[in-house]
Amino acid sequence: MAKAAKKAPVKKAAPGKNAAAEKGAAPAASEKKAARAKGAASGGSAAPVRKAVAPKKVTVAPKKATAAAKKAAPVKTLAPKPPRNESRAALVRRARRINRELAGVYPYAHPELDFENPFQLLVATVLSAQTTDLRVNQTTPGLFARYPTPEDLAAANPEEVEEILRPTGFFRAKTKSVIGLSNALVEEFGGEVPGRLEDLVKLPGVGRKTAFVVLGNAFGRPGLTVDTHFQRLVRRWEWTEETEPEKIEAAVAALFPKSDWTMLSHRVIFHGRRICHARKPACGACPIAPLCPAYGEGETDPEKAKKLLKYEKGGFPGQRLKPPQSYLDAGGRPAPPLGAG
Numbered sequence: 001m002a003k004a005a006k007k008a009p010v011k012k013a014a015p016g017k018n019a020a021a022e023k024g025a026a027p028a029a030s031e032k033k034a035a036r037a038k039g040a041a042s043g044g045s046a047a048p049v050r051k052a053v054a055p056k057k058v059t060v061a062p063k064k065a066t067a068a069a070k071k072a073a074p075v076k077t078l079a080p081k082p083p084r085n086e087s088r089a090a091l092v093r094r095a096r097r098i099n100r101e102l103a104g105v106y107p108y109a110h111p112e113l114d115f116e117n118p119f120q121l122l123v124a125t126v127l128s129a130q131t132t133d134l135r136v137n138q139t140t141p142g143l144f145a146r147y148p149t150p151e152d153l154a155a156a157n158p159e160e161v162e163e164i165l166r167p168t169g170f171f172r173a174k175t176k177s178v179i180g181l182s183n184a185l186v187e188e189f190g191g192e193v194p195g196r197l198e199d200l201v202k203l204p205g206v207g208r209k210t211a212f213v214v215l216g217n218a219f220g221r222p223g224l225t226v227d228t229h230f231q232r233l234v235r236r237w238e239w240t241e242e243t244e245p246e247k248i249e250a251a252v253a254a255l256f257p258k259s260d261w262t263m264l265s266h267r268v269i270f271h272g273r274r275i276c277h278a279r280k281p282a283c284g285a286c287p288i289a290p291l292c293p294a295y296g297e298g299e300t301d302p303e304k305a306k307k308l309l310k311y312e313k314g315g316f317p318g319q320r321l322k323p324p325q326s327y328l329d330a331g332g333r334p335a336p337p338l339g340a341g
Contacts, residue, residue: 094291095239095255101288102267108312108326109266111217112319113137118193118218119150119185122203123178125210131168133319138338139167141321150191153182167338177205195219208246216262224249225265229272236276236294274311282308 086094102109112133115121120140127136143164147153153161158175165171165178181203185191193214194200200211212223224230226245234240240251256264275282281298284305289295299305310316312332320327321335328334 091239092255095237095252098237098288098291099256099260099264099267101291102271103263105287106267106270108324108330108332109263109270110324110327111213111266112269113213114140114320114322115218118214120144121218122181122193122200122206122210122214123153125213126177126181126205127165127168127174129174129205130170134335135168137319137321137335139165141337150182150185153179154186174205180204181206193218195221197223208249212265216265222258222261223265224253224261225269226252227269228278229269230265232278233268233272233276236281236292236297238293275309277308277310280308282306285309 111121113121113124113128114137115124123143124136124140127139143161146164147156147161156179158179161175161179162171165174168174184203185193189199195215197208197211197215200206200214201208209226213225215221216223216225226249231243231245231248234248234252235243239255240248242248242251252264253261271288272278275286277298281294282305283289283292283295283298284300284302285308286292286295286305299308312318312327312330315331315333317333317335318327319335321337323332323334
């Protein structure tokens with residue numbers, strides 16, 4: 001009788017192994033066999049089975065932080081600022097470069113008071129104190145239609161003149177000035193506007209600013225018009241730290257040749273009215289931003305700054321009812337007459 005075959009000893013499961021692990025072992029073993037069989041069938045050796053690598057943990061930013069990052073505005077690069085301790089030569093170079101840049105932006109810069117002769121310009125400039133050139137231009141057509149010469153205005157009824165000048169503000173004081181200077185022109189200069197600074201400043205209501213407007217634009221004699229726009233901008237550009245008009249005039253005049261003075265005045269005033277505003281300069285749309293120590297005082301975002309412009313190329317009206325053709329060619333529009341719109 002044949003001997004009974006010996007039974008293979010049953011191996012006990014290692015401690016800590018549970019039933020689920022045992023069930024999972026069978027599929028793993030069969031997968032290894034299948035891989036070996038596949039390798040043998042293709043004539044190659046079986047590829048070693050690599051252990052699965054646990055995936056790395058991905059740290060997800062909190063929703064609030066992600067939203068904040070999306071909303072965060074990009075970092076803006078400020079224009080380079082000229083050194084505070086620049087030399088005199090460097091200041092002169094920078095000031096003259098600003099003038100050249102402004103000449104390219106405003107090739108049509110001009111006095112923004114309507115006039116046809118020196119007398120009209122003199123009266124209009126006196127009336128422009130404490131009001132806009134636009135308001136003066138809307139008022140003077142009626143004044144000059146009624147009183148076209150110094151002789152006519154000198155003999156005028158003050159009450160009638162006051163009524164015409166009422167829209168310009170301070171109309172009583174201005175009436176006294178224009179009638180007074182007309183009298184002086186008739187009595188001292190034969191009814192003609194003098195072409196010398198020392199004579200002009202003797203006339204009632206006429207100071208250096210008014211005199212240089214008349215000399216530069218009616219007689220072609222260079223002068224700086226230091227109005228509020230001019231004062232604000234030259235201090236922002238650090239051309240001078242002076243605050244009195246006459247001292248500002250002297251400091252800026254020393255930076256430029258005399259032949260540049262009149263047109264420089266027009267360009268600076270144009271820039272002050274259109275881009276470098278008193279309350280909110282349009283820094284992000286300013287063509288001379290890299291040369292300006294005050295860059296950043298106003299709006300630096302280009303799109304937002306563009307909305308602040310009061311600029312001819314945007315079709316904005318100017319101050320004059322009868323502007324030069326070059327201004328109209330640049331896209332500017334004439335100002336409306338008094339009472340229109």
